[in-house]
Amino acid sequence: MREFEILRQKALAFNIELSNEQMEKFREYLALLENFNRHTNLISSTDPQTVVIKHFLDSLAPGPAFKETGLNRELKLIDIGTGGGFPGIPLLIAFEDWKLYAVDSIAKKLEFIGILCEKLGLSERVEIVCVRAEELGKIPGKREAFDFAVTRAVAQMSVISEYCLPLVREGGYFAAYKAKSAEQELKEAENAISMLGGKALKTFKYTLTGEEERNLIIIKKVSPTPRKYPRRTGVPVKRPLSGPC
């Protein structure tokens, strides 16, 4: 299929060289998504072009940013609100020494991730956990335990900062995949990020095959997150952190 050739070439332009074996994993991923999506809503369209470009490639696109921040080494990645596995699973396929903690609050979606990882031979590098991010951030052994947290299409920047930054160790990173709204969202979340122990490092801009701008906001964890964060389940969405409190 043409879209897989585009995936291979574009990934290369993003500094990620995919082997035949890795390409085969992406093909199997697409087939399983098509099947599972018939009864469980994981993504809005399983059209191959959409899945391969808008989901697989988008998940991989920030490759150069990962290299710049020194993140392309063995690390513990956490994907909050992984849904159909984005961006965590494509990253796990591409970076073969990473380990993934895949989190979502909906068990049915995680059932898919379990089947997928089994089929792709990724199970040994993945832990799948059905929990709310707000609860996970309070659990000793999980709090400030990850090198790198990622999240895509889950909530606005200040909300996902409260979900993700408590989980990242000092010196680690949090990366948020965003569309055009990135600059504005980052501006509105600046106080929240700093209250949570983060510092905005850079926003990596990229495009997929069209002109539509995509952004990866990269935050570095520079100091421990105060104990009072994350707040109770549901509170970060209802009352997003904005100013000093």
Ligand code: SAM
């Ligand atoms: N990240 C995937 C993607 O880019 O396609 C899925 C995005 S989907 C729109 C948002 C996902 O985040 C859903 O699967 C939802 O269950 C999960 N989610 C939302 N809030 C959450 C929370 N507080 N804790 C854990 N998962 C959450």
